[in-house]
Amino acid sequence: MTATEAIRDACTPIPGMVRCVAALVPDGLPLGGVHARRLLDQVPIIRAAIFCLTQRPCPSVGDRAAAPFLEYVLAVGDELVVIEGGRRDPRLALIVVCTREPPLADIRRATREALGRIERELDLCGGGMT
Amino acid sequence: MILPGWPTMLDVLVQIEELPASRTGRVELGSPSVGAIDIDAGCVVWISATCLRHRLRDLLAARTRLPAHEVEAVLSHCQAVHRSPFDTLLSEGWITRGWLDAVVRQYSVESLVALCGMDAAPRWVEPRLTMAPRSRLSAIDLLLEATSQLAGPRVDAAARELDAIAPGVRAAAFAPIGGELYPIAASGPVSVRDLRELAAWVRPVAQASHELGAASFALASTAGGDAVAVRWVRSLVIAEICDDRARQPEVAARCLQA
Numbered sequence: 001m002t003a004t005e006a007i008r009d010a011c012t013p014i015p016g017m018v019r020c021v022a023a024l025v026p027d028g029l030p031l032g033g034v035h036a037r038r039l040l041d042q043v044p045i046i047r048a049a050i051f052c053l054t055q056r057p058c059p060s061v062g063d064r065a066a067a068p069f070l071e072y073v074l075a076v077g078d079e080l081v082v083i084e085g086g087r088r089d090p091r092l093a094l095i096v097v098c099t100r101e102p103p104l105a106d107i108r109r110a111t112r113e114a115l116g117r118i119e120r121e122l123d124l125c126g127g128g129m130t
Numbered sequence: 131m132i133l134p135g136w137p138t139m140l141d142v143l144v145q146i147e148e149l150p151a152s153r154t155g156r157v158e159l160g161s162p163s164v165g166a167i168d169i170d171a172g173c174v175v176w177i178s179a180t181c182l183r184h185r186l187r188d189l190l191a192a193r194t195r196l197p198a199h200e201v202e203a204v205l206s207h208c209q210a211v212h213r214s215p216f217d218t219l220l221s222e223g224w225i226t227r228g229w230l231d232a233v234v235r236q237y238s239v240e241s242l243v244a245l246c247g248m249d250a251a252p253r254w255v256e257p258r259l260t261m262a263p264r265s266r267l268s269a270i271d272l273l274l275e276a277t278s279q280l281a282g283p284r285v286d287a288a289a290r291e292l293d294a295i296a297p298g299v300r301a302a303a304f305a306p307i308g309g310e311l312y313p314i315a316a317s318g319p320v321s322v323r324d325l326r327e328l329a330a331w332v333r334p335v336a337q338a339s340h341e342l343g344a345a346s347f348a349l350a351s352t353a354g355g356d357a358v359a360v361r362w363v364r365s366l367v368i369a370e371i372c373d374d375r376a377r378q379p380e381v382a383a384r385c386l387q388a
Contacts, residue, residue, distance in 0.1 A: 044341050044342055044343070045342065047338075047341045048337075048338035048339075048341040048342050049338075051334045051335075051337040051338040051341060052334050052335065052338050052350070054334075055333075055334045057327075057330055057331045057334065067352040067353060067354055067356070068352060069331070069350040069351060069352055069358075070351070070352060070353050071350070071351045071352075071353075072335065072338065072348060072349070072350050072351075073348065073349045073382075074335070074338060074339060074342060074345040074347070074348045075345055075346050075347040075348070075385075075386055076339075076342045076343060076344070076345045076346070077343075081342060081345075083338070087353065100386065104379070104382050104383075104386070105379060
């Protein structure tokens, strides 16, 4: 299975998904995606992920321990851009562009699950597939 | 227009708000002759910048029935005899207590901006108040008054936006000016340190929004579900801390519909 196939299989169930790409941050190297053949289309969303995930600010809210932001949802026009930072490997970013019709909670849950699947399939350390 | 010495101002005010409530003394930035921040029992009571001496005269002249040169004479005389000019103006009936407090507040804010603009490291000096405490100014109030002078009419719009948020929720309105995010209004129990952190959390989201072509709303969450909701309203950035995870869907729905 190629990286693109793994990403496609993981992201297809995300409701309202228009396109998605998995990339390495902060390098911005795309690993593969769905409906994301043109690099120019991917550049803004990958750069947005770099801004969000590279600095990794750690909020300390209330009496809970500080932890980094790992998920960002941005509403841009008629679309939602969901950015997930890798849980196992902080270099991994999954960026999904969705329509705004599906419930936000469903989009977030499905995107997290997709990231989990991708992290199980991709071996970033080895540079290949598991 | 920007606030020169903005990082210094944040550092100074964070240090002041974290002083023990019993602490009395003064904070100097650079040479003692350029001015200082007087602290009484943990609160700012007076800030003076030597370079703004004429500004104090003008502010007082605008609120008293005295011409500027007579106010100047009172200031000089009181300085020479080590007496508070404010007590003199009050006892002679030349100014009301309310107007005097407003002048002290305005002058202190402008002096704070001037002192921090010198970009010198703050230095604590043991008790040496220049005059008896009159007003008590909190660090957060000083910060928001200083920034509100930059933001102009945006301050009222920011207050209206924050009024629409549930009471007690920590939130702030930022004005993006000159590449910096200045907090211009806040609600809930927030400190200067909170606003500085909140700005640091919001900055990458704002950069991402710019990259994507202007987002209207963003939600940043940790793996544990703590979140900050960010909205762009006209030329303001409104950030709301979602302490209560159960509120997140409601906050997101409200912002997405707006």
